Amino acid sequence: MGVxxxxxxxxxxxxxxxxxxxxxxxxxxxxxxxxxxxxxxADPKVRCVVLTAAGRGFNxxxxxxxxxxxxxxxxxxxxNRGCYEAFAAVYDCEVPVVAxxxxxxxxxxxxLVGNADAIVAADDATFGLPELDRGALGAATHLARLVPQHLMRALYYTSRTATAQELHQHGSVWRVVPREHLHDAALELAREIAAKDGCLIRLAKAAINGIDPVDVRRSYRFEQGFTFEANLSGVADKHRDAFVSSKEDRR
Structure with missing residues (x-):
């Protein structure tokens, strides 16, 4: 258990x-x-990182x-600070990150996946932001990197999810595979990336981040401010308490 x-x-x-x-x-x-x-x-021997998860779902x-x-x-x-650090670590990772x-x-x-360089998904994967149902605001910055602007807004306002195949159609998911093949498919892409010159792949990552039209760290930090406003108003606690109660009722 852990990382x-x-x-x-x-x-x-x-x-x-x-x-x-x-x-x-x-x-x-x-x-x-x-x-x-x-x-x-930071390890000079590493040329690609694969970010994965055990258990029922990615995150x-x-x-x-x-x-x-x-x-x-x-x-x-x-x-809030921990999420900011984790998201930034993926984005700023010196080598490409495959989720x-x-x-x-x-x-x-x-x-996490919105800051990754590439996404390989199992055919059972779903993506979404239930933030409004949980008394929070944030990560629209990253959802906007996965789907077009108006779809992002609709998903955000409704807390609905999108499937891996839908994201593949939008070009943000590299490949969709059966769940039992996910690990191998991710490693296959990672191998192709890692076969490149280590110095050049690091320069390429820095160059691509440098031309990014959106400063994802500043944009996400701006969103986080509204989570604090929701918390101070009391509305956030109301929704978080309801969420915790609903989970306990299902036991």
């Missing part, structure tokens, strides 16, 4: 997230993920239960 790394092949590091039951990351989990991705990218966002059982605003601030997505990719998961 682990492995090196299945020369030039490739796999970073795996495992926080049962649904990969809703606690505050420290986001920081651990950021540290693992940064360390992999269910922040651990709302942790947030609601913590007195004061420390967990909220920690989650291998299965099951649900929600909330903070969108921030």
């Amino acid at each position: 682990s790394t492995s090196a299945p092949q020369e030039g490739i590091t796999v970073v795996t997230v495992d926080f049962p039951p649904v990969n809703a990351l606690p505050v420290q989990g986001w920081y651990d993920l950021a540290a693992a991705v940064r360390a992999a990218g 269910a966002g922040v651990d709302i239960k942790e947030m609601q059982r913590t007195t004061g605003h420390d967990a909220l601030i920690g989650a 291998a997505v299965h099951g649900f990719c929600l909330g903070g998961g969108i921030g």
Whole structure:
């Protein structure tokens, strides 16, 4: 359980997230993920990073239960800062990051894949931002990198999800494969990237980030400010409490 790394092949590091039951990351989990991705990218022997997850789904966002059982605003601030660090670590990773997505990719998961360089998805993968239903605002910055602008807005306002095949049609998912083939498909793309000259692939990553039309870090930080406003107004706690209660009622 937690964040682990492995090196299945020369030039490739796999970073795996495992926080049962649904990969809703606690505050420290986001920081651990950021540290693992940064360390992999800083290793001169690594030319590609694969970001993957164990269990039922890729990522269910922040651990709302942790947030609601913590007195004061420390967990909220920690989650916001932790997400910011993890998203930035993926975006700023010195080498390309391939996200291998299965099951649900929600909330903070969108921030991770929206900052990745490429996405390979299982045919059961779904992508969405249930932020409005959870008393939060954010990651529209990253959803906008996956789907066209008006679709992003509709998905954001409704909290609906999009399938891997729909994102493939929009060009943001590289390949959709049966779930049992996801690991191999992600490694196949990673091998092709890792076969390039290590110096040049790092220069290419820096160059592509340099011409990005949107500063994703500043844009996401701007969104986060509205989460704090929602929290101060009391509306955020109301929705988070309702979410936690609904989960407990299903037990």
